[in-house]
Amino acid sequence: MKGKPNTLLSVTGLRKRFGGREVVRGVSLDILEGEIVAVIGPNGAGKSTTLDLALGLKRPDEGTVAYWRDDYRTHVGVQLQSTPFFPGLGAADNLKLFAAFYRKPLTREQGERLLRLCGLQDVADTEASRLSGGQQKRLAIAVALVHEPRLAFLDEPTAALDPKARRDIHSLIRTLNESGVSVVFTSHDMEEVHRLAHRIVFIEAGRVAAEGTPEELCARFGTDDIEDVYMMLAQSDAGSEGGRSA
Numbered sequence: 001m002k003g004k005p006n007t008l009l010s011v012t013g014l015r016k017r018f019g020g021r022e023v024v025r026g027v028s029l030d031i032l033e034g035e036i037v038a039v040i041g042p043n044g045a046g047k048s049t050t051l052d053l054a055l056g057l058k059r060p061d062e063g064t065v066a067y068w069r070d071d072y073r074t075h076v077g078v079q080l081q082s083t084p085f086f087p088g089l090g091a092a093d094n095l096k097l098f099a100a101f102y103r104k105p106l107t108r109e110q111g112e113r114l115l116r117l118c119g120l121q122d123v124a125d126t127e128a129s130r131l132s133g134g135q136q137k138r139l140a141i142a143v144a145l146v147h148e149p150r151l152a153f154l155d156e157p158t159a160a161l162d163p164k165a166r167r168d169i170h171s172l173i174r175t176l177n178e179s180g181v182s183v184v185f186t187s188h189d190m191e192e193v194h195r196l197a198h199r200i201v202f203i204e205a206g207r208v209a210a211e212g213t214p215e216e217l218c219a220r221f222g223t224d225d226i227e228d229v230y231m232m233l234a235q236s237d238a239g240s241e242g243g244r245s246a
């Protein structure tokens, strides 16, 4: 039998202030091996800032971030809300160049497989800036996966995608997870969250207001719909957009 899953990431007591306003106010959370974790919450609640702090893209004012290994950067993939691609290069060449930053240069076969996995095989040679919004989103996800990470952070991976592309990304996330990749994603689509996440972390006004499996959260709030849970949590603590202090 499998033992207890490893903790891949542990963040404790994270705080971040911009100007005079504290937008992350003591966030602690763990990401375990094998999990798909959805980080949800209202606009401006502090989700992206929390991810940026966890990824070392922003420095916390307080708190600690610990990964399961010191060289975690080569084992963590990141799709941010906007990815700067290399101008003048096609999708496939962008992947090749991003891969060159790691110690795992892409073979042609690997590149083709990744493009297929992300539904980009027909636009492999199209210059990245000429791809549609949804295709650019998929290329950003492909970039996040180019070095075969063990943990992938996907910030709104399906925002602005059409329903079919959205479903394709759901399958991609499941396939990745089945191949051993742990995934942390943010989303405002509660159906998607319910469908994909093993665990949900609800951030409200810079704090973790609730967390649990979809089933646990639904049972706690007496519903079978995560959107109802979301509404109840969002109404129970007003003022998220302002990140007001309690």
Ligand SMILES: Nc1ncnc2c1ncn2[C@@H]1O[C@H](COP(=O)(O)OP(=O)(O)OP(=O)(O)O)[C@@H](O)[C@H]1O
Pocket: 018, 019, 023, 041, 042, 043, 044, 045, 046, 047, 048, 049, 050, 241, 242, 243
């Ligand atoms: N560099 C910055 N300077 C000043 N304020 C910032 C900065 N980055 C984020 N903020 C503020 O911090 C708050 C939290 O932003 P964040 O992007 O983390 O929210 P979010 O939960 O990811 O929102 P969304 O769902 O809209 O993406 C917002 O009020 C935002 O304006």
